[in-house]
Structure formats: structure tokens, C-alpha cells
Amino acid sequence: xxxxxxxxxxxxxxxxxxxxxxxxxxxxxxxxxxxxxxxxxxxxxxxxxxxxxxxxxxxxxxxxxxxxxxxxxxxxxxxxxxxxxxxxxxxxxxxxxxxxxxxxxxxxxxxxxxxxxxxxxxxxxxxxxxxxxxxxxxxxxxxxxxxxxxxxxxxxxxxxxxxxxxxxxxxxxxxxxxxxxxxxxxxxxxxxxxxxxxxxxxxxxxxxxxxxxxxxxxxxxxxxxxxxxxxxxxxxxxxxxxxxxxxxxxxxxxxxxxxxxxxxxxxxxxxxxxxxxxxxxxxxxxxxxxxxxxxxxxxxxxxxxxxxxxxxxxxxxxxxxxxxxxxxxxxxxxxxxxxxxxxxxxxxxxxxxxxxxxxxxxxxxxxxxxxxxxxxxxxxxxxxxxxxxxxxxxxxxxxxxxxxxxxx
Amino acid sequence: xxxxxxxxxxxxxxxxxxxxxxxxxxxxxxxxxxxxxxxxxxxxxxxxxxxxxxxxxxxxxxxxxxxxxxxxxxxxxxxxxxxxxxxxxxxxxxxxxxxxxxxxxxxxxxxxxxxxxxxxxxxxxxxxxxxxxxxxxxxxxxxxxxxxxxxxxxxxxxxxxxxxxxxxxxxxxxxxxxxxxxxxxxxxxxxxxxxxxxxxxxxxxxxxxxxxxxxxxxxxxxxxxxxxxxxxxxxxxxxxxxxxxxxxxxxxxxxxxxxxxxxxxxxxxxxxxxxxxxxxxxxxxxxxxxxxxxxxxxxxxxxxxxxxxxxxxxxxxxxxxxxxxxxxxxxxxxxxxxxxxxxxxxxxxxxxxxxxxxxxxxxxxxxxxxxxxxxxxxxxxxxxxxxxxxxxxxxxxxxxxxxxxxxx
Numbered sequence: 001x002x003x004x005x006x007x008x009x010x011x012x013x014x015x016x017x018x019x020x021x022x023x024x025x026x027x028x029x030x031x032x033x034x035x036x037x038x039x040x041x042x043x044x045x046x047x048x049x050x051x052x053x054x055x056x057x058x059x060x061x062x063x064x065x066x067x068x069x070x071x072x073x074x075x076x077x078x079x080x081x082x083x084x085x086x087x088x089x090x091x092x093x094x095x096x097x098x099x100x101x102x103x104x105x106x107x108x109x110x111x112x113x114x115x116x117x118x119x120x121x122x123x124x125x126x127x128x129x130x131x132x133x134x135x136x137x138x139x140x141x142x143x144x145x146x147x148x149x150x151x152x153x154x155x156x157x158x159x160x161x162x163x164x165x166x167x168x169x170x171x172x173x174x175x176x177x178x179x180x181x182x183x184x185x186x187x188x189x190x191x192x193x194x195x196x197x198x199x200x201x202x203x204x205x206x207x208x209x210x211x212x213x214x215x216x217x218x219x220x221x222x223x224x225x226x227x228x229x230x231x232x233x234x235x236x237x238x239x240x241x242x243x244x245x246x247x248x249x250x251x252x253x254x255x256x257x258x259x260x261x262x263x264x265x266x267x268x269x270x271x272x273x274x275x276x277x278x279x280x281x282x283x284x285x286x287x288x289x290x291x292x293x294x295x296x297x298x299x300x301x302x303x304x305x306x307x308x309x310x311x312x313x314x315x316x317x318x319x320x321x322x323x324x325x326x327x328x329x330x331x332x333x334x335x336x337x338x339x340x341x342x343x344x345x346x347x348x349x350x351x352x353x354x355x356x357x358x359x360x361x362x363x364x365x366x367x368x369x370x371x372x373x374x375x376x377x378x379x380x381x382x383x384x385x386x387x388x389x390x391x392x393x394x395x396x397x398x399x400x401x402x403x404x405x406x407x408x
Numbered sequence: 409x410x411x412x413x414x415x416x417x418x419x420x421x422x423x424x425x426x427x428x429x430x431x432x433x434x435x436x437x438x439x440x441x442x443x444x445x446x447x448x449x450x451x452x453x454x455x456x457x458x459x460x461x462x463x464x465x466x467x468x469x470x471x472x473x474x475x476x477x478x479x480x481x482x483x484x485x486x487x488x489x490x491x492x493x494x495x496x497x498x499x500x501x502x503x504x505x506x507x508x509x510x511x512x513x514x515x516x517x518x519x520x521x522x523x524x525x526x527x528x529x530x531x532x533x534x535x536x537x538x539x540x541x542x543x544x545x546x547x548x549x550x551x552x553x554x555x556x557x558x559x560x561x562x563x564x565x566x567x568x569x570x571x572x573x574x575x576x577x578x579x580x581x582x583x584x585x586x587x588x589x590x591x592x593x594x595x596x597x598x599x600x601x602x603x604x605x606x607x608x609x610x611x612x613x614x615x616x617x618x619x620x621x622x623x624x625x626x627x628x629x630x631x632x633x634x635x636x637x638x639x640x641x642x643x644x645x646x647x648x649x650x651x652x653x654x655x656x657x658x659x660x661x662x663x664x665x666x667x668x669x670x671x672x673x674x675x676x677x678x679x680x681x682x683x684x685x686x687x688x689x690x691x692x693x694x695x696x697x698x699x700x701x702x703x704x705x706x707x708x709x710x711x712x713x714x715x716x717x718x719x720x721x722x723x724x725x726x727x728x729x730x731x732x733x734x735x736x737x738x739x740x741x742x743x744x745x746x747x748x749x750x751x752x753x754x755x756x757x758x759x760x761x762x763x764x765x766x767x768x769x770x771x772x773x774x775x776x777x778x779x780x781x782x783x784x785x786x787x788x789x790x791x792x793x794x795x796x797x798x799x800x801x802x803x804x805x806x807x808x809x810x811x812x813x814x815x816x
Contacts (some may be wrong), residue, residue: 054738119731213658330462403721
């Protein structure tokens with residue numbers, strides 16, 4: 001299940017980025033499972049990683065390599081997370097970089113490794129040895145290469161996730177294109193999610209990092225599928241600089257905003273694609289909290305509503321069960337909140353006014369408001385300017401089926 | 409579904425406590441839905457309530473009445489939580505107390521109201537007017553009256569929950585008996601759960617409060633079904649003093665411990681009965697965390713593991729998916745945790761040693777360890793004396809079914 005139509009937008013190639021895929025046989029036999037993304041000389045890359053304290057070997061190695069050199073390639077496998085695999089896992093992560101580096105004739109620490117899949121199984125090196133040369137042979141810039149890569153990094157995903165923007169900078173077309181994978185273990189601050197975004201804009205390190213941080217704050221850090229966070233999440237933003245415009249050297253450059261907005265739009269598209277493909281999802285819920293004393297208050301309440309299994313199962317049933325929404329808000333609200341100032345809308349329908357059921361509210365209107373595949377729950381706390389939003393999905397039978405059967 | 413056999417222990421009557429039930433028609437037509445618990449003159453009552461900031465009208469009124477007078481009666485309805493019902497809800501809660509007070513010839517503020525059920529529907533007074541006289545006519549001390557009351561306070565419960573202990577104090581038998589309801593919206597610090605415990609020991613206010621706090625810390629605050637907390641939770645402990653022994657006036661009285669232990673045992677039985685009857689539960693999971701730097705660290709990690717939908721769906725599938733257990737621990741662990749000191753046992757089977765899969769571990773052994781209806785997940789952090797445990801259940805298709813269909 002997934003929310004909405006399976007839409008595959010047109011992806012713009014990013015000059016300086018070539019992708020190649022292959023079948024290593026890590027776990028899946030029905031799709032490819034290894035990707036090499038090669039970055040042209042001079043490319044810069046920024047990255048953010050999971051905040052889960054159990055960090056997979058490739059996350060540790062990628063951070064180490066990022067500090068050492070400007071990345072020239074990403075190597076991504078699906079089917080095995082290489083997490084909780086100890087020293088042996090670190091060794092395989094390093095060795096996979098070394099093999100890719102040989103192939104591409106770059107330094108080993110210019111390669112960043114990424115893995116996603118089952119935690120705790122030893123990751124063998126053989127699938128890399130087998131498939132890396134294939135990936136190398138097939139490196140190409142075409143949009144189809146991005147889609148092939150999106151397919152190869154997937155695990156429980158039921159849809160391919162890609163997004164693209166083209167903006168004009170200095171009269172020149174600049175491209176931002178990205179792919180992502182993920183549909184479970186999704187929660188703010190990165191989850192079992194990988195996303196790789198690239199642009200041909202010549203963005204230097206400091207503004208590139210700023211661009212990434214801002215984009216992730218408005219996209220991947222706003223989504224939750226099940227409240228669980230993972231050991232392997234990563235998002236990279238690479239800038240190849242091949243667009244043929246002068247370098248963007250800092251955030252005050254007026255062109256920074258143009259590219260940053262495109263990056264943010266691509267990240268938001270990818271993040272929403274992940275929630276729409278949330279495990280077992282039948283509805284996309286936008287939880288919007290306004291009127292909080294401050295942003296933190298609004299965020300805490302939005303998170304609690306968006307993560308409540310009772311709110312999510314009610315959404316699955318198209319049940320405008322507003323009591324559960326207030327209950328979830330109450331679990332995160334401060335003691336001094338005056339409930340008589342609280343208003344709740346489901347879509348356009350005012351359900352709660354003054355903290356109680358709105359006099360003109362009817363169950364029929366509530367059910368109609370809950371019926372669409374994409375529904376906004378808007379809670380106004382009536383006491384300040386703090387606001388936050390979170391995108392999440394419902395909790396269905398299918399979620400249980402997927403997660404009770406994933407590994408075995 | 410529920411875990412284990414439907415066991416109804418023998419309940420000891422508590423002299424000084426009479427219970428009567430009736431059918432008001434709040435929502436349910438298949439079972440009674442109103443209970444009056446009458447307490448003999450001289451009884452003392454201590455209570456704890458939900459920490460959810462959205463507090464139902466009966467919670468607010470009960471707290472007010474507790475401050476004003478020693479309770480002589482509890483009035484409990486199921487099917488309607490009288491939460492988010494504004495001033496009208498407060499009025500009905502007060503009026504229900506007044507009606508019960510008239511019937512029992514006590515002061516209105518000597519009656520505590522309790523409600524459980526759907527949030528947000530206006531609570532009518534008519535069912536109280538209809539059924540309170542019936543409850544009054546049927547007041548009796550017999551064990552069957554406790555079981556009838558346990559049935560009448562239930563909502564999505566599939567089992568009746570009662571527990572009892574008899575201990576000898578000063579050569580005299582002292583009884584502690586309690587009932588509870590609850591199977592969803594269950595989380596530490598009280599959830600959509602009501603529990604009423606009584607003893608005939610003559611325990612005075614200060615030691616009674618101490619007894620209750622200690623018991624709840626080791627029982628109801630150790631359980632989680634779905635991480636949601638409710639608007640109505642309450643636990644009362646009443647002491648009628650009719651056992652015919654000298655009053656227990658403070659916590660240093662050597663007899664305090666004897667009664668406190670019995671109270672704790674009854675609360676623990678009731679709490680475990682709630683988890684075993686957790687919505688859709690097929691397994692009871694004991695999450696035990698040891699070796700933490702301190703108790704708070706162990707509690708945070710136990711809570712994260714016990715609330716992870718991925719851990720809970722794996723348990724449903726009898727899948728020894730230890731990677732998910734470590735992942736959940738990692739979401740709550742401090743950055744400085746040395747994973748190479750971490751050990752995980754599922755039942756008696758050592759699954760992870762030194763932070764990686766134990767060399768002698770086999771999937772067959774893991775599956776066998778996950779197979780029983782009651783399984784202990786024991787994570788040792790290997791760095792201190794902090795320990796905590798949490799009882800929870802698995803997350804099944806049936807959980808989704810119950811919560812997607814509860815209201816509509």
C-alpha cells in the first residue's frame with residue numbers, strides 16, 4: 001500500500017554525476033542491490049547521518065572519510081545494514097571503499113560507503129567484488145541511471161523515490177536531482193533512510209553544509225512513519241560545480257538562496273515520497289500545530305500526535321477520533337496549557353473549539369474530512385506564535401504484516 | 409487475543425467495602441457499565457491520577473473531593489470518558505457524585521467519580537439517574553461483587569482483572585483485593601486504566617499514601633501497551649480499618665511492610681493482567697535493562713525498547729530480530745555508550761555478546777527463545793549498576809483492528 005498515485009517525475013541529469021548499478025546478491029534476488037555514484041573531480045559533498053547512538057560501520061567510515069578527503073564516489077548496498085557487526089563490519093566497509101577506489105582510480109578515503117537492510121548479519125565482501133566492476137562499467141549520467149539507482153537502494157520500499165528541480169542562476173540552468181529510499185523505521189532526525197542529492201552548481205563547502213542543514217530541517221526531519229530511528233540513515237548533498245557559473249562561496253551570495261530553495265524542494269519531495277510509501281500507509285497525515293508558546297512546544301505536541309498509534313489507527317479507519325488527537329497532545333502539553341483556548345480542525349472542518357466539541361460539528365462532516373488520502377490535522381493551542389508541522393502516515397494491518405514478516 | 413490462560417484468582421472480600429453494579433446504558437449494551445463502591449465510615453483513601461495534561465472532568469472532581477473529605481464511595485462508569493467535555497462535563501461529574509451521595513446518605517464531596525471510554529462525547533446524567541439506585545440496592549461484600557464490578561468497568565478489555573492477597577498482621581488476617589480495567593492507551597505513569605484496591609487494614613493517611621506510591625512504581629508505572637497515555641487514569645487504595653488491629657500510623661510501623669507488600673503484589677498482578685490483555689496481545693514481553701550508568705539511563709532504554717513498534721511486531725512474528733532491539737536501545741542510549749560491552753539475552757539464549765552476534769548463537773535457538781507466550785529481553789549495558797524493567801506486549805494485526813474499529 002502507499003498513498004496516492006505512483007508518480008515518477010522527470011529527473012534532470014546532473015553533469016558531473018554518473019551512476020552505475022549491479023547485482024551483488026547481498027540479500028535480494030528480485031532487484032539490483034549495489035550502486036556506485038561517481039562524482040567528477042572538484043565536487044564537494046556535505047552529509048548528515050543518523051542520531052541513533054548505535055551507528056552502523058558505514059556511517060562511521062563515511063564520517064571518517066568525509067573528514068579526510070573530498071568524496072569522489074559513493075558506494076551503496078541494500079539488503080544488509082552492516083550494523084552491530086563489530087570490527088569485521090568496519091573492515092568490510094573500508095574494503096568496499098578500497099575496491100571502488102581502485103576501480104575509479106581515486107583514493108580509498110575519497111569513497112563513502114552506505115548500507116541499508118537487516119541489522120546484525122555479517123556483511124560479506126564477495127558481493128562487492130562481484131558487482132562493483134559491473135557498476136563501474138555502467139556508470140552514466142542519464143535520468144534512467146538515477147532511477148536504476150533508486151531501485152537498487154530500496155528495501156521494503158514499494159515505490160521508487162526521485163525528485164528534481166532546475167533553476168536559473170546567472171542565466172544558466174542549474175540542476176538539483178536526488179533519490180531516496182525508506183519506508184519504515186522513519187522518524188525525525190533521520191531514520192532508516194538513505195538519500196543522495198546532487199547539483200551541478202559550484203557550491204563551496206560552507207554554503208553547501210548550510211544548504212543541507214536547512215533543507216533537512218524542513219524535509220527529512222519533519223517526517224515520521226513509526227517513531228523508530230535507524231542505525232544507517234544518511235543524506236548527502238554533492239555539488240559538482242559543472243554548471244559553468246562562478247563559485248558560490250558563502251551563504252550571503254544572492255545565488256545561494258536560489259540553489260538552496262531547489263535543494264530544499266527536492267528534499268521535501270523525497271521526504272514526502274517516503275511518508276507516502278510508509279510501511280502499510282493508506283493516508284498521508286500533515287500534523288500542524290500552531291499557537292504554541294514557542295517552537296519547541298509546538299514540535300513536541302506535533303510529534304506526539306504524529307507518533308500516537310491510536311491517532312494513526314483511527315486515521316486508518318477514516319475515523320475523526322478527535323479525542324485521541326487531544327489525548328496525544330495532552331501527553332506532551334505543559335501543565336499550564338489552557339484547554340479552553342484550543343481549536344482543532346480536520347481538513348477544513350472545525351472539530352474542537354474552546355477545548356470541547358464544536359457546537360456545529362457533526363460526525364458526518366468529520367468523516368468526510370478524514371476521507372481523503374491526504375489529511376491535515378491542525379491543532380491551535382491559542383497561546384503564542386510557536387508552530388511546527390510533521391508529516392506522517394496511518395498505522396494499518398499492512399504495517400504489522402510487513403514488519404512481522406520482513407526478516408523471516 | 410490475550411496472553412496465557414484466562415485465570416480468575418479467588419478474591420477475598422474486604423470487610424468495609426461493598427460493591428454494586430448496574431446498567432446505565434452509557435454506551436455498552438452487552439454488559440453493565442456503572443459501579444458504586446461504598447466504603448465504611450472511617451475508611452481512608454489515597455489515589456494517583458494520569459499525568460496526561462488533558463485531564464478528564466472526573467479526574468479534576470476526584471482530586472477536588474479528595475482534598476475536601478475522606479471518601480465514602482467511588483462511582484465509576486464505562487463507555488464514556490467525560491473528557492474534553494468542558495463545563496458541562498464538570499457539572500455532570502459533580503452531579504453524579506451528588507446523586508450517589510443522596511443514595512448513600514453521605515456528603516457529595518465524599519464521593520469520587522471515575523469514567524473511562526470514548527473521549528469527547530458529552531456525558532449524559534440520565535444513565536446515572538437510572539442505574540445508581542440499582543447499584544445501591546445491590547451493594548454487597550461478596551467476591552462476586554468484585555468480579556461484577558470488574559466486568560462493569562471494562563471497555564476493550566477481553567478479560568476480567570482482579571487480584572487478592574491475605575496476610576497475617578498481629579495474628580489477624582488482613583485482606584487486600586483489587587480490580588482493574590485497561591488494555592489500550594497503556595503507558596507508564598498511568599494510562600487508560602482504572603484500578604481500585606482496598607484493604608481492611610487500618611492504615612492511616614501518610615502510610616497509605618506511601619504504600620500506594622511504592623506499589624504503583626513497581627506495577628502500573630512499569631507497563632506499556634502502546635505508549636499512549638490517557639485522560640482518565642486513576643488508581644485508588646482504600647483502607648477500611650475493619651480488620652480489628654491497631655492502626656498503622658506511619659511507615660516505620662513494622663506492620664507497614666507486611667501490608668505494603670500485599671498491596672504491591674495485588675497491584676503487580678493487576679498491572680500484568682492489563683499487559684496480558686493488551687489490545688491484540690499474543691505475547692508478554694519483559695524488557696529488562698541492567699548495567700546502566702544509572703537508573704534513569706536503564707529506564708529510558710527499557711522504555712524505548714518496550715515501545716518500539718518494530719520490536720513489538722517482530723515479537724508478534726516470534727522473530728528474534730535482535731538488531732531491532734539494539735536499534736531501539738540506540739535511540740535512547742547516551743553517545744558515550746561503549747557497544748562492545750553490550751550483551752543481549754532472549755530468554756536464556758545469549759544473542760549478542762561484545763556488541764555483536766554471539767559466536768555460538770543460532771537463529772534456531774533465537775526462535776525457540778522467542779516462542780513462549782512470555783519472553784524476557786535482557787539487555788546488559790556493561791557499565792554500571794543502573795537497572796530497570798518494563799512489561800509490554802507485542803503489536804499484532806488485532807491491535808490495529810481493535811483501534812481502527814473501536815469507536816465507529
